[in-house]
Amino acid sequence: MNLSRLCVHTITTKPLSIEDAAKLYSRENIAGITVWRDALEGRDIRATGDMIRAEGLEIVSLCRGGFFPQLTAGARKDAIDDNLKAIEEAAALGAPMIVLVCGAAPGQFLETSREQIREGIAAIEPYAKAAGIKLAIEPLHPMYADTRSAINTLAQANDLAEALHSPWVGVAVDVYHLWWDPTLEQEIKRCGSNLFAFHICDWRVPTRDILLDRGLMGEGCIPIAEIRGWVQETGFNGFDEVEIFSTEYWSGDQALFLQKIKQAYLNL
Amino acid sequence: MNLSRLCVHTITTKPLSIEDAAKLYSRENIAGITVWRDALEGRDIRATGDMIRAEGLEIVSLCRGGFFPQLTAGARKDAIDDNLKAIEEAAALGAPMIVLVCGAAPGQFLETSREQIREGIAAIEPYAKAAGIKLAIEPLHPMYADTRSAINTLAQANDLAEALHSPWVGVAVDVYHLWWDPTLEQEIKRCGSNLFAFHICDWRVPTRDILLDRGLMGEGCIPIAEIRGWVQETGFNGFDEVEIFSTEYWSGDQALFLQKIKQAYLNL
Numbered sequence: 016m017n018l019s020r021l022c023v024h025t026i027t028t029k030p031l032s033i034e035d036a037a038k039l040y041s042r043e044n045i046a047g048i049t050v051w052r053d054a055l056e057g058r059d060i061r062a063t064g065d066m067i068r069a070e071g072l073e074i075v076s077l078c079r080g081g082f083f084p085q086l087t088a089g090a091r092k093d094a095i096d097d098n099l100k101a102i103e104e105a106a107a108l109g110a111p112m113i114v115l116v117c118g119a120a121p122g123q124f125l126e127t128s129r130e131q132i133r134e135g136i137a138a139i140e141p142y143a144k145a146a147g148i149k150l151a152i153e154p155l156h157p158m159y160a161d162t163r164s165a166i167n168t169l170a171q172a173n174d175l176a177e178a179l180h181s182p183w184v185g186v187a188v189d190v191y192h193l194w195w196d197p198t199l200e201q202e203i204k205r206c207g208s209n210l211f212a213f214h215i216c217d218w219r220v221p222t223r224d225i226l227l228d229r230g231l232m233g234e235g236c237i238p239i240a241e242i243r244g245w246v247q248e249t250g251f252n253g254f255d256e257v258e259i260f261s262t263e264y265w266s267g268d269q270a271l272f273l274q275k276i277k278q279a280y281l282n283l
Numbered sequence: 284m285n286l287s288r289l290c291v292h293t294i295t296t297k298p299l300s301i302e303d304a305a306k307l308y309s310r311e312n313i314a315g316i317t318v319w320r321d322a323l324e325g326r327d328i329r330a331t332g333d334m335i336r337a338e339g340l341e342i343v344s345l346c347r348g349g350f351f352p353q354l355t356a357g358a359r360k361d362a363i364d365d366n367l368k369a370i371e372e373a374a375a376l377g378a379p380m381i382v383l384v385c386g387a388a389p390g391q392f393l394e395t396s397r398e399q400i401r402e403g404i405a406a407i408e409p410y411a412k413a414a415g416i417k418l419a420i421e422p423l424h425p426m427y428a429d430t431r432s433a434i435n436t437l438a439q440a441n442d443l444a445e446a447l448h449s450p451w452v453g454v455a456v457d458v459y460h461l462w463w464d465p466t467l468e469q470e471i472k473r474c475g476s477n478l479f480a481f482h483i484c485d486w487r488v489p490t491r492d493i494l495l496d497r498g499l500m501g502e503g504c505i506p507i508a509e510i511r512g513w514v515q516e517t518g519f520n521g522f523d524e525v526e527i528f529s530t531e532y533w534s535g536d537q538a539l540f541l542q543k544i545k546q547a548y549l550n551l
Contacts, residue, residue, distance in 0.1 A: 121488045121504035125463065158426040160463035161488045161504050167463050195393065195428035195435050220389045220429045225493050236389035236429050 016281050022047030022075045022254035023276065024214075025054040028269045029260075033063060041070035043273050047254045050108060051078045052101065064109040075254050076151065076212060077101060077110040082118035083135030084128035084165060091131060094118070098139045105148045112149040112211060114187050119165040128165035136179055144183045151211040152176055153187035158225055169193055169202035176209045188246060189214035189258065191229060194237040203245040210251045215239055215280075216259045227262045232279040240283050255280065284549050290315030290343045290522035291544065292482075293322040296537045297528075301331060309338035311541050315522045318376060319346045320369065332377040343522050344419065344480060345369060345378040350386035351403030352396035352433060359399060362386070366407045373416045380417040380479060382455050387433040396433035404447055412451045419479040420444055421455035426493055437461055437470035444477045456514060457482035457526065459497060462505040471513040478519045483507055483548075484527045495530045500547040508551050523548065 023045055028036050033054040040048055048067060055063060067074055080101040085091045098113075105113050117132045119125065136150060143150050154172040155164035166172050172186040186209055193199050203210070217235030222228050232239055243255065257276050264272050291313055293304050301322040308316055316335060323331060335342055348369040353359045366381075373381050385400045387393065404418060411418050422440040423432035434440050440454040454477055461467050471478070485503030490496050500507050511523065525544050532540050 124506060124509075125465070129465070156426065157424060157463040158490070158493075161486055161490070168465070171465055195425040197393070197397070197436070197439055218429055222426070222429070222493055225426075225490055238392060241392075 016283060018044050018277065018280070019046050020254050021045050021277070021280050022049055022256040023273070024049045024051060024078060024256060024258040026051045026078070027257055027259045027276070028273065029265050031269050033058065034066065037067045037070045037072060039270060039273060040072055043277060045273070045277070046073060047075040047256070048072045049075045049078055049114075049256050049258070050110060052104065055104065055108070060104055060107040064107065068109065074108060074110045075256060076112040076114050077105040077108060078114045079116045080113045080139075080150070081115040081164070084118045084120040084123070084131040086120050086122050091135070095135055095138050098135065099142055102139065102142050102146050102148050106146045111147070112151055113143070114151050114153050114212060116153055116155060117164045117166045119160055119162055121161050125160065125165045129171075132165060133175060133178065136175070136184060140179060140181050140183060144181065148183070149211055150184050151187035152184065153189060154192055156192040168196055168198070169206070170198060173202055173205050173209065185209040185211035187212035187214060190237050190239055190242050191216050191218060194218060194242065199242065200245050203242070203249060206249055208250070210246065210249050212253060212256060213243070213246050213251060214256045214258045215243070216257065224262065227260045229259045229261050231259065231264070231275055232257070232283055243283065284551060286312050286545065286548070287314050288523050289313050289545070289548050290317055290524040291541070292317040292319060292346060292524060292526040294319045294346070295525055295527045295544070296541065297533050299537050301326065302334065305335045305338045305340060307538060307541060308340055311545060313340070313541070313545070315341045315343040315524070317343045317346055317382075317524050317526070318378060320372065323372065323376070328372055328375040332375065336377065342376060342378045343524060344380040344382050345373040345376060346382045347384045348381045348418070349383040349432075352386045352388040352391070352399040354388050354390050359403070363403055363406050366403065367410055370407065370410050370414050370416050374414045379415070380419055381411070382419050382421050382480060384421055384423060385432045385434045387428055387430055389429050393428065393433045397439075400433060401443060401446065404443070404452060408447060408449050408451060412449065416451070417479055418452050419455035420452065421457060421480075422460055424460040436464055436466070437474070438466060441470055441473050441477065453477040453479035455480035455482060458505050458507055458510050459484050459486060462486060462510065467510065468513050471510070471517060474517055476518070478514065478517050480521060480524060481511070481514050481519060482524045482526045483511070484525065492530065495528045497527045497529050499527065499532070499543055500525070500551055511551065
């Protein structure tokens with residue numbers, strides 16, 4: 016285990032500006048960075064991409080597109096427009112991939128939301144292809160099925176990616192969302208070359224907040240190394256992306272947190 | 284819709300003693316009661332069963348057995364002993380069924396916990412059969428896979444019930460745990476006569492606490508009536524059991540809460 020495949024999401028060190036995050040990650044010899052769109056606010060995106068590369072970091076993906084399900088046709092069109100904007104941003108930044116948090120609208124059946132997700136991704140795929148940007152469908156934990164994603168298992172994400180049948184559409188496997196699934200090993204094997212991204216963190220016991228209490232690798236009950244083994248068996252040789260939302264860690268020193276991330280990663 | 288199939292879990296009105304709960308449910312013409320074991324603490328269980336029946340209520344089930352996965356053989360034996368005790372309690376109370384919250388041990392793989400659950404239920408089944416008590420395997424939401432249950436989908440519960448192949452072992456369908464599952468309709472159909480119990484409440488948007496923020500039917504995003512339709516299509520003619528854990532509702536007037544439950548149920 017070394018740091019050459021370690022990527023950190025900017026949201027993991029949310030208190031830092033993208034400039035400070037890039038400097039810090041670089042100083043700590045972290046190889047990759049996944050940029051959240053909020054970190055780009057008010058920046059020249061192309062220049063920010065250049066700044067990140069000048070720090071020696073590889074841009075792994077842009078987070079996040081998606082949120083296709085909406086109660087009205089107008090809102091669904093707005094969502095598609097926002098995804099097209101994300102594709103432009105990814106191209107300007109020099110990110111080869113966008114992670115899709117697909118969305119859900121609590122005022123309609125999940126099946127309806129799932130259909131709107133399929134339509135939304137189909138609508139943006141030609142633009143992604145033209146821009147050379149991959150789209151990674153990220154299934155989210157079922158506890159987010161109300162408002163964040165109607166795609167809640169890797170089986171669903173695989174079904175969707177296979178139905179859309181494009182080399183530009185694949186899936187993102189996040190251990191936090193999927194670790195509980197008894198079909199996980201077989202569904203990871205099924206991904207094959209559709210496995211575009213791998214996200215890690217841990218599930219705290221107890222989990223004190225439904226959104227903002229993710230743990231550092233090793234702090235919880237997810238068998239991360241085992242899942243990582245399954246991912247690697249598919250031939251995946253991309254980054255291990257650390258994505259932690261944590262009120263606790265965000266309230267502390269971010270440089271120290273990054274040290275802990277590195278150590279936890281090396282201990283996997 | 285009428286109240287003849289409405290059952291309320293004692294945990295739903297947790298601040299009330301079992302005696303006060305039975306009186307209140309009876310006064311409100313609620314037909315069934317599911318008794319949680321904590322409500323029986325310090326009581327003569329047989330006399331409590333008689334008291335409940337004297338109030339005109341039908342005892343639907345005893346909650347809860349389970350918690351089979353443990354890190355040591357000694358602790359697993361203790362868990363089985365506790366389940367045998369639950370069977371005795373159910374028989375004394377006059378409850379025809381025990382709901383199994385199967386358990387999980389965060390220090391071991393989920394697959395190991397799942398195997399221990401199968402072994403545990405197999406170990407207690409002869410005693411349940413001898414006592415004439417049904418065992419209902421309740422799959423719990425994946426957000427409880429760390430410590431409460433390694434059985435997280437109805438497919439798993441169906442697999443397990445079918446493998447154990449006993450008329451005394453079936454499943455409990457709780458909309459809160461299962462509503463997000465894209466295979467829910469097909470798995471409910473698969474249950475057939477193994478569908479022993481049906482629990483209802485709602486998923487609040489947003490959910491403010493991972494355990495104690497369940498909503499009243501209609502307050503959230505679960506398509507309860509649709510799921511209830513699938514359940515009834517299996518031939519199930521048991522109770523609709525209202526099981527709500529809610530810090531908010533527990534802090535208010537329980538008689539008023541029960542009125543709201545009745546109204547919400549009639550509006551389904």
